[in-house]
Amino acid sequence: xxxxxxxxxxxxxxxxxxxxxxxxxxxxxxxxxxxxxxxxxxxxxxxxxxxxxxxxxxxxxxxxxxxxxxxxxxxxxxxxxxxxxxxxxxxxxxxxxxxxxxxxxxxxxxxxxxxxxxxxxxxxx
Numbered sequence: 001x002x003x004x005x006x007x008x009x010x011x012x013x014x015x016x017x018x019x020x021x022x023x024x025x026x027x028x029x030x031x032x033x034x035x036x037x038x039x040x041x042x043x044x045x046x047x048x049x050x051x052x053x054x055x056x057x058x059x060x061x062x063x064x065x066x067x068x069x070x071x072x073x074x075x076x077x078x079x080x081x082x083x084x085x086x087x088x089x090x091x092x093x094x095x096x097x098x099x100x101x102x103x104x105x106x107x108x109x110x111x112x113x114x115x116x117x118x119x120x121x122x123x124x125x
Contacts, residue, residue, distance in 0.1 A: 046109045048109075048110070053108055057087050065083070067083065067113050068080070070111075071109065082096040090105055
């Protein structure tokens with residue numbers, strides 16, 4: 001306890017420092033903000049291995065099936081519909097309407113083919 005008997009005002013002499021309690025409000029708000037940011041974090045890792053990506057892309061390419069792709073590029077998730085026009089070891093190309101786009105293999109998060117969607121629709125009826 002600190003001796004404050006020399007202070008002229010009674011309120012100053014009786015003051016008790018709350019120590020950490022005075023910082024607790026700041027800590028709690030910062031902690032809450034941090035937890036909110038953690039909850040908003042989206043897991044963008046792909047469940048597909050590299051060999052599964054090659055297999056699915058190869059099937060879509062050889063059968064020229066329309067595909068729906070989830071691509072994570074430039075910190076944004078994009079949903080793309082098109083046809084696979086080229087597959088290379090580190091990248092693949094998609095024909096979207098009348099133009100072509102090339103994506104790195106690592107940016108592919110999810111791939112769905114029309115055949116899968118048709119089967120899903122038939123089983124859900």
